[in-house]
Amino acid sequence: MISMTQNNVEKWGTYEITLKGKAEGNPFTDVEIKAVFTSEAGDSFEVEGFYDGEDTFKIRFMPNRTGLWKYEVRSDIKDLDGMKGEFLCVDPSEGNHGPVRVCNTYHFCYEDGTPYHPFGTTLYAWVHQREELIQQTLESLRNSPFNKVRMCVFPKYYAYNREEPPMLPMSWREEDGRYQVEFNVKFFQHFERLVKELMDMGIEADVILFHPYDKWGFCSMPEEVDKAYLRYLIARISSYRNVWWSMANEYDLIKPQKDWDGYFHFIVEKDPYNHLRSVHQCFKFYDHTKPWITHASIQWQGSLRSWSGEPEIDIGINLIPKWREMYKKPVIIDECGYEGNIEYGWGNLPPQEMMNRFWEGVTSGGYVTHGETYYSEDEVLWWSKGGRLKGESPKRIAFLRTIIEEAPPFLKPIKLDPMMDWDVHCIGKEGEYYLIYFDINRPVKRTLKLPEGKYRVDLVDCWETEIHSLGIFQGQVVIRLPGKSYVALRIQKMENNDDWIILREDAKL
The missing domain is CATH 3.20.20.80 (Glycosidases)
Structure with a gap:
């Protein structure tokens, strides 16, 4: 006997097949139970099942493509071998982005x-x-x-x-x-x-x-x-x-x-x-x-x-x-x-x-x-x-x-000034975004050599969870700091420089 928990399943959801059958020997280890799932596009997955007690076997599958999927059960339990079925894979629900993968190395x-x-x-x-x-x-x-x-x-x-x-x-x-x-x-x-x-x-x-x-x-x-x-x-x-x-x-x-x-x-x-x-x-x-x-x-x-x-x-x-x-x-x-x-x-x-x-x-x-x-x-x-x-x-x-x-995705270790930034941690995207962390150090100022363009500089107080805008700067500048541990600078290139006066008025340490 075969039963399915649903006719439709969302992409990257779980489709479950439930099978009833008597096993000879140890049902946990001595039984072959699996299914081959095939999509309309020709994707094919062979998925093993497992014993779930009370003469019940289950096969679970995570489809990675929308559309119609078909499957066929393969088992050394004669009554289960060759059973077939199909289901429709629909678009993923909100918040379902699929499994996590490595990207950008x-x-x-x-x-x-x-x-x-x-x-x-x-x-x-x-x-x-x-x-x-x-x-x-x-x-x-x-x-x-x-x-x-x-x-x-x-x-x-x-x-x-x-x-x-x-x-x-x-x-x-x-x-x-x-x-x-x-x-x-x-x-x-x-x-x-x-x-x-x-x-x-x-x-x-x-x-x-x-x-x-x-x-x-x-x-x-x-x-x-x-x-x-x-x-x-x-x-x-x-x-x-x-x-x-x-x-x-x-x-x-x-x-x-x-x-x-x-x-x-x-x-x-x-x-x-x-x-x-x-x-x-x-x-x-x-x-x-x-x-x-x-x-x-x-x-x-x-x-x-x-x-x-x-x-x-x-x-x-x-x-x-x-x-x-x-x-x-x-x-x-x-x-x-x-x-x-x-x-x-x-x-x-x-x-x-x-x-x-x-x-x-x-x-x-x-x-x-x-x-x-x-x-x-x-x-x-x-x-x-x-x-x-x-x-x-x-x-x-x-x-x-x-x-x-x-922040922009996939930030990497970077330095604004290799000769000056030996004492900080910094990640960023060249010419666009920099996040500089001063660790336990507590300087009262920092000289920045900014790339071409104008950049908004924010002071990040990591412990107090506060962000203070210091203004918009360009070229080589001296940034005043509060002289306390656990602060960072967030530096972002400005696409529209019309905010200069407003940001300078809001600037504070």
């Missing part, structure tokens, strides 16, 4: 070409909490600036995370020389519901597939079990357009080390939609130049203006431009430290420093992910369990996000 955009600027946060184990806390987390996200969430599939066993989760994702045992794997259908239904809720909120789900903070054995499963898990997860959630694959959090701490290259090959083979792929380190960098890596996901809990790690990178004013050139890919500092006050050095940054690291990273040509660890007697800390955001940096991160989204 160092940046991201949605598949429809809309620029995407990741401003992420960290919620490692939020899916493993009670429903009341999960709903509180979702409400906090709705009112936050964050459009990406780093989240684990497997539960976490670490400081402030010692409780047994409500459900475990899977179990396995060795039997007759092979492994019998059983997935907890209720858990994965729960997990995919939360991925979809994030999608409906416009938030990307950066799904962490493995991590070392484990007491249940998930980080040391045999390769056969690992691949059964990856195959099942990909079949269940890859049709959601907001999914990213993070192979591991702190991959280098997982012992014994896995065949990471082989696992990436496996994901590339099984994921029909080519979602973004990365891996995150604690100490030893993965080789992000490898072709299956779409972007560099980096842990760097210090200033981006110094270096004491990889010998092949020279000391310089900042690291992101060097990583960009090394990897020729977007760079996300996915773990820059945590705003909070717990006892660990990585978890007690003041909010000013969290904000500063965002500004450093973004004005160096990269992206940064937020984290928060304020102590609570109930041990509900945002970085793992979610709940309520308590910190002061999200408001400032929202301010930065607005500035970046209002």
